[in-house]
Amino acid sequence: MFDKRPDRSKEFGQLIKQLKKKKPKGLDDQVQGLHTQAFEKIDCLSCANCCKTTGPLFTDKDVERLSKHLRMKPLDFESTYLQTDEEGDLILKSVPCPFLGSDNYCGVYEHRPKACREYPHTNRRRQQQILTLTEKNAPICPAVYDILKGLEAIHIK
Numbered sequence: 001m002f003d004k005r006p007d008r009s010k011e012f013g014q015l016i017k018q019l020k021k022k023k024p025k026g027l028d029d030q031v032q033g034l035h036t037q038a039f040e041k042i043d044c045l046s047c048a049n050c051c052k053t054t055g056p057l058f059t060d061k062d063v064e065r066l067s068k069h070l071r072m073k074p075l076d077f078e079s080t081y082l083q084t085d086e087e088g089d090l091i092l093k094s095v096p097c098p099f100l101g102s103d104n105y106c107g108v109y110e111h112r113p114k115a116c117r118e119y120p121h122t123n124r125r126r127q128q129q130i131l132t133l134t135e136k137n138a139p140i141c142p143a144v145y146d147i148l149k150g151l152e153a154i155h156i157k
Contacts, residue, residue, distance in 0.1 A: 015152050016135045020128070024155065027127050034150040035122040038143035048104035049140050055092035056115030058082055063090065069111040120144045 019027065044050075056062075067077035081098060082090045092098070099107040106112055120141045121130055137144040 011152065012135050012138055012148050015148065015156060016131045018155060019131055019151070022155075023128055028125050030151065030154060031122055031127045031147060034147040035143070037150070038122075038146040042143045042146070045104045047142060048100060049142075050119055050137075051100040051104075051106070051116075052096040053140055055095050055097060056113045056119070058090040058092075058113050058115075062113040062115075065111050066108060066113070069108060122147050 024030075058066075063074050063077055063082070067074040070077065072080070078090065081093060083093045085091050097106075099112075101107055106116070118124065120137045120143060121133060122144060124130075127134070134144060134148065138148050139145070
């Protein structure tokens with residue numbers, strides 16, 4: 001189960017604001033290094049909080065891939081598992097994810113949505129563009145929390 005992190009939204013909010021304003025060179029490399037360190041000690045299967053508390057956005061390709069894997073028609077897949085949110089995006093009807101097993105393994109891992117493949121988005125380039133998303137993911141993902149603590153140590157003196 002997810003080890004609840006202390007609420008650091010105020011401090012992390014200040015960090016994110018500072019990083020957006022400063023636009024530090026090397027931010028991608030710093031986040032990548034911290035990402036690697038975090039995932040050396042954090043096992044996603046012991047947590048799975050992302051799958052338990054949030055749902056990914058589904059692209060048309062995700063729907064095609066998953067419906068094919070599950071041997072369903074895309075419209076049947078959508079009507080069974082998805083709904084359209086207020087922004088017009090396809091999202092899960094409910095969380096936890098219906099494909100998450102009691103052992104925290106994903107039942108459709110090889111076919112999972114792109115958003116799941118990329119979560120928590122801390123190992124990609126152009127981190128500057130997704131700082132707000134990273135901040136939102138900190139209370140959900142212990143790795144993101146640790147990454148932001150690391151960035152705080154680097155940038156807040």
